[in-house]
Amino acid sequence: MTFRRFVFLDPDGGSGGGWLHAVVEAPTGVFYQQQYGGTACQQGQVEGFLVPLSAPDQLAALRELFERHFRGAGTWNRTWTDDERDWLREPVEAIGYWACDGVAEEPHLLRLDESRIREADEAWVPVITPDGPAMLVWCNSD
Numbered sequence: 001m002t003f004r005r006f007v008f009l010d011p012d013g014g015s016g017g018g019w020l021h022a023v024v025e026a027p028t029g030v031f032y033q034q035q036y037g038g039t040a041c042q043q044g045q046v047e048g049f050l051v052p053l054s055a056p057d058q059l060a061a062l063r064e065l066f067e068r069h070f071r072g073a074g075t076w077n078r079t080w081t082d083d084e085r086d087w088l089r090e091p092v093e094a095i096g097y098w099a100c101d102g103v104a105e106e107p108h109l110l111r112l113d114e115s116r117i118r119e120a121d122e123a124w125v126p127v128i129t130p131d132g133p134a135m136l137v138w139c140n141s142d
Contacts, residue, residue, distance in 0.1 A: 003029040006045075010139055017139035020059050022051045022097060022110065022127060024134040032137075036124035038066060039142045040074030044124050046135045053095055059138055061091035066122035072141045076121045088112060088120060092127060092136065099130035110136065 009032055010019070023032045026048040033045045065087050066072065080088070095110045108130045116126035116133075123140040126133065 005030045006033055008033045009137060015139060020053045020055055020138045022053060022129055022134040022136055024048045024051060024129055024131045034124060034137045035140045037074035037076055037121045038072035038140065040076065041142060042074065042076055042121060055095040058091035058095050067141045074121055077118050080117055092125060097129050
């Protein structure tokens with residue numbers, strides 16, 4: 001029998017909204033589920049492992065982009081302008097991610113995964129970490 005677990009991130013919205021995580025894609029048997037896309041209320045799922053991140057200024061910038069500029073209505077499958085892509089890339093690529101090989105820990109910065117930019121939406125942004133591809137997730141605004 002295959003091990004499978006499903007974890008819905010912040011199912012009741014009671015976390016207070018200040019969290020930010022990367023879910024690194026890996027065959028773990030654990031699937032993280034997330035409502036994203038503002039009022040579009042998309043449902044996403046990614047198998048992997050969760051890495052908590054601390055970047056309050058970058059989270060505020062991401063919220064400004066998605067909640068104010070895009071009006072919290074979702075951007076799934078959007079054709080991003082160069083300016084919007086730059087606006088997204090700037091806070092994402094300033095988020096620190098600590099990678100550990102079991103011996104030493106080393107800080108790195110995330111990178112926006114531009115090959116999957118069409119998947120980018122509020123609270124659901126594809127990124128590259130030192131551990132591989134991931135989804136950057138936070139509390140959806142709706």
